[in-house]
Amino acid sequence: MSPTIDEVAERSGFSTATVSRALRGLPNVAPSTRDHILRAAEQLNYSIDPYASRLATGRTMTVGILVPLVDQWFYNKVSTIAEAVLSAHGYDVLRYSITGSESRSQLLRQIATSKRVDGIIIVTTPLDQDDERVLTNADLSVVTVETVTDSFPSVACDNLTAAMTATRHLVNLGHERIAIISGLVEDPMRFPIPRDRKRGYLHVLQENDIEFRPEFDVPGNFSYEGGAEAMTQLLSVRQSPTAVFAFSDEMAIGALKTIRDLGLRVPEDISVMGFDDHDVSKYVGLTTIHQPVAQYGDIAASILLSVLAGETGDGGFNRELPARLVIRSTTGAAPA
Amino acid sequence: MSPTIDEVAERSGFSTATVSRALRGLPNVAPSTRDHILRAAEQLNYSIDPYASRLATGRTMTVGILVPLVDQWFYNKVSTIAEAVLSAHGYDVLRYSITGSESRSQLLRQIATSKRVDGIIIVTTPLDQDDERVLTNADLSVVTVETVTDSFPSVACDNLTAAMTATRHLVNLGHERIAIISGLVEDPMRFPIPRDRKRGYLHVLQENDIEFRPEFDVPGNFSYEGGAEAMTQLLSVRQSPTAVFAFSDEMAIGALKTIRDLGLRVPEDISVMGFDDHDVSKYVGLTTIHQPVAQYGDIAASILLSVLAGETGDGGFNRELPARLVIRSTTGAAPA
DNA sequence: CTGTTAGCGCCTTCAG
DNA sequence: CTGAAGGCGCTAACAG
Numbered sequence: 172m173s174p175t176i177d178e179v180a181e182r183s184g185f186s187t188a189t190v191s192r193a194l195r196g197l198p199n200v201a202p203s204t205r206d207h208i209l210r211a212a213e214q215l216n217y218s219i220d221p222y223a224s225r226l227a228t229g230r231t232m233t234v235g236i237l238v239p240l241v242d243q244w245f246y247n248k249v250s251t252i253a254e255a256v257l258s259a260h261g262y263d264v265l266r267y268s269i270t271g272s273e274s275r276s277q278l279l280r281q282i283a284t285s286k287r288v289d290g291i292i293i294v295t296t297p298l299d300q301d302d303e304r305v306l307t308n309a310d311l312s313v314v315t316v317e318t319v320t321d322s323f324p325s326v327a328c329d330n331l332t333a334a335m336t337a338t339r340h341l342v343n344l345g346h347e348r349i350a351i352i353s354g355l356v357e358d359p360m361r362f363p364i365p366r367d368r369k370r371g372y373l374h375v376l377q378e379n380d381i382e383f384r385p386e387f388d389v390p391g392n393f394s395y396e397g398g399a400e401a402m403t404q405l406l407s408v409r410q411s412p413t414a415v416f417a418f419s420d421e422m423a424i425g426a427l428k429t430i431r432d433l434g435l436r437v438p439e440d441i442s443v444m445g446f447d448d449h450d451v452s453k454y455v456g457l458t459t460i461h462q463p464v465a466q467y468g469d470i471a472a473s474i475l476l477s478v479l480a481g482e483t484g485d486g487g488f489n490r491e492l493p494a495r496l497v498i499r500s501t502t503g504a505a506p507a
Numbered sequence: 508m509s510p511t512i513d514e515v516a517e518r519s520g521f522s523t524a525t526v527s528r529a530l531r532g533l534p535n536v537a538p539s540t541r542d543h544i545l546r547a548a549e550q551l552n553y554s555i556d557p558y559a560s561r562l563a564t565g566r567t568m569t570v571g572i573l574v575p576l577v578d579q580w581f582y583n584k585v586s587t588i589a590e591a592v593l594s595a596h597g598y599d600v601l602r603y604s605i606t607g608s609e610s611r612s613q614l615l616r617q618i619a620t621s622k623r624v625d626g627i628i629i630v631t632t633p634l635d636q637d638d639e640r641v642l643t644n645a646d647l648s649v650v651t652v653e654t655v656t657d658s659f660p661s662v663a664c665d666n667l668t669a670a671m672t673a674t675r676h677l678v679n680l681g682h683e684r685i686a687i688i689s690g691l692v693e694d695p696m697r698f699p700i701p702r703d704r705k706r707g708y709l710h711v712l713q714e715n716d717i718e719f720r721p722e723f724d725v726p727g728n729f730s731y732e733g734g735a736e737a738m739t740q741l742l743s744v745r746q747s748p749t750a751v752f753a754f755s756d757e758m759a760i761g762a763l764k765t766i767r768d769l770g771l772r773v774p775e776d777i778s779v780m781g782f783d784d785h786d787v788s789k790y791v792g793l794t795t796i797h798q799p800v801a802q803y804g805d806i807a808a809s810i811l812l813s814v815l816a817g818e819t820g821d822g823g824f825n826r827e828l829p830a831r832l833v834i835r836s837t838t839g840a841a842p843a
Numbered sequence: 844c845t846g847t848t849a850g851c852g853c854c855t856t857c858a859g
Numbered sequence: 860c861t862g863a864a865g866g867c868g869c870t871a872a873c874a875g
Contacts, residue, residue: 173620173622173645175851175852175853176852176853176854177852177853185861185862186861186862186863187852187853187854187862187863188854188855188861188862188863189860189861189862191853191854191855192854192860192861195854199860199861200860200861201860201861204860204861216620217620218620218621218622219852219853220562220622220851220852220853221621221622221623222558222561222562222567222622222623222851222852222853223562223851223852223853223854223867224852224853224854225558225853225867226556226558226559226562226851226852226853226854226866226867226868226869227852227853227854227855227866227867228853228854228855228867229867231558241587241590242583242584242587247578247583247587248578251577251578251583254577254602254604255604255606263601263623264601264602265599265600265601266590266600266602268590268591270591281554284509284552284553284554285554285557286509286554286556286557286558286868287557287558287599309509395786395787395789395790399790421787424787424790424791425790427790428789428790428791428792450731451731451757451760451787453731453764454731454735454760454761454763454764455760455764455791456764511867511868511869512868512869512870513868513869521845521846522845522846522847523846523868523869523870524845524846524847524848524870524871525844525845525846527869527870527871528844528845528870531870535844535845536844536845537844537845540844540845555868555869556867556868556869558867558868558869559851559867559868559869559870560868560869560870561851561869562851562852562853562867562868562869562870563850563851563868563869563870563871564851564869564870564871565851622852
């Protein structure tokens with residue numbers, strides 16, 4: 172079996188209490204004593220049992236990351252970065268994903284009662300009053316990404332403005348028949364992001380006296396395939412769009428395939444723009460809105476760390492990061 | 508504070524022992540008793556403290572997944588799926604990624620002594636004798652993916668054959684100047700995959716009396732960018748290649764960009780093929796070798812689960828899954 | 844079928 | 860600066 176703290180105590184000639192202090196770097200241990208103990212631990216190849224430690228301290232030293240659908244670039248990026256900074260600070264991280272069957276609230280309640288984590292990063296998922304209360308009552312530190320509440324600190328970009336920028340880009344190119352490939356086909360949770368982006372789109376349409384056509388709003392489920400399907404639907408409309416703004420790069424790329432399979436040219440016949448700036452977008456020449464996804468993970472993790480460290484950063488700490496237009500080759504002047 | 512087992516015992520009128528048994532679904536509990544206890548637990552919103560439980564049982568009910576560089580499609584896919592099946596079976600999962608600074612062996616040793624996991628899925632990473640011993644001594648159940656040892660069960664495809672298939676496809680199209688964009692620039696761990704694929708490539712070259720040109724082997728680091736850079740290097744060679752076989756789709760896509768930026772056409776001027784069948788590949792029309800990545804995660808998790816359950820499946824259980832050529836539009840006849 | 848009694852390995856007062 | 864002792868919440872024999 173692996174060595175316990177008692178063996179280290181015995182070998183070093185000190186009590187387990189002193190060994191515990193020494194190993195954790197606490198004060199009130201004589202330097203020579205500490206050396207002695209560290210050496211003994213080293214020789215025994217000893218390592219603190221994290222679970223026993225947790226039981227004794229009440230701190231789990233693990234945090235959760237909650238994402239809606241883990242198999243998307245955005246979520247992978249955010250969680251990967253967050254994991255890296257968290258684990259660099261000694262935390263274990265558990266990824267939770269909301270699958271179809273469990274509702275967000277159930278999962279949240281389960282996490283809250285499971286005594287498994289000290290804190291959690293909630294990505295993109297909206298929270299209602301109940302959810303917030305459950306989290307607060309469970310004494311969990313929480314940070315949200317791309318969703319804001321008035322209870323927890325958050326990191327996000329201004330989706331409304333970003334969508335306006337995207338739409339304006341298209342309008343400025345002379346497009347008037349501009350469609351959107353929006354969010355989820357079924358959206359029981361009412362994700363705020365697609366809504367904000369659509370509002371930005373509508374705003375710019377109105378600003379330019381362009382009438383919104385309901386058939387120009389087709390959901391794409393944030394997937395390649397969904398984007399491709401949405402596009403075939405959009406192209407089947409009489410007076411089909413000359414430009415499409417997809418709410419994620421994956422959907423935009425799906426749309427591109429549909430367009431090209433039909434023998435249409437991009438951007439000569441139709442312009443396409445995405446949102447996110449997926450790692451692959453640069454390589455397929457997709458015009459898009461770049462949002463600092465990696466930073467979301469980085470900053471969210473850092474905030475969570477400081478909250479866990481007890482640094483009471485005056486409560487509501489909502490960071491808004493800039494998004495920007497990246498023009499590549501899938502958008503161009505509207506056809507004559 | 509959250510309720511403890513004692514409170515449930517008190518409220519239900521049974522001892523903690525019986526409560527423990529009832530809650531875990533163990534036998535030797537009268538149905539009515541169990542009902543009673545479950546109800547009490549429910550009312551208290553009680554949930555077993557996993558860390559206390561771990562301490563008492565010695566089983567952590569958590570497993571690790573070790574990947575080299577987590578920010579790649581392949582690893583995300585494998586680990587996401589594996590996480591899903593593992594957590595469906597009550598396990599927590601911790602992702603470990605080998606970063607530049609820590610060596611594989613260090614990490615492995617750390618994991619082995621950390622007492623944190625019962626088992627681990629090791630993806631793509633080669634293991635030497637020492638590594639294997641460390642893992643075995645720590646009494647960890649291990650399953651490997653895309654790397655085989657004679658100590659642990661594994662899942663993989665036949666990279667040699669798959670690479671031969673890929674190369675033959677190119678040869679059959681009339682190509683003779685076939686380059687590869689291979690693995691890591693620096694490969695201290697000596698990953699077996701790029702080696703196997705290169706062997707397959709060389710084999711087919713030889714089979715067809717095509718001489719291997721060393722300048723036709725450029726590493727691409729398995730990234731979009733690396734693939735793009737490798738391609739510019741390949742195109743700067745006198746008598747540059749008419750076909751390129753990249754060892755991952757990301758690299759192939761990077762290469763495509765370089766080619767097109769230079770005004771060359773694909774596949775008329777140059778053919779490109781990848782490996783993996785990345786989710787995006789279908790949408791960019793990339794010819795590639797499809798390997799069942801999701802299944803790797805699924806099967807590896809299942810095997811690990813059965814090993815953890817003590818089902819001694821006669822030791823070496825090496826599953827080899829089929830890979831297949833998927834012809835799309837980036838490969839074509841060699842230019843005249 | 845149920846309860847009692849020891850721990851699991853570590854941390855934390857509280858003395859010294 | 861160091862040690863003794865009790866307890867974190869749960870499980871595992873062993874009795875009954």
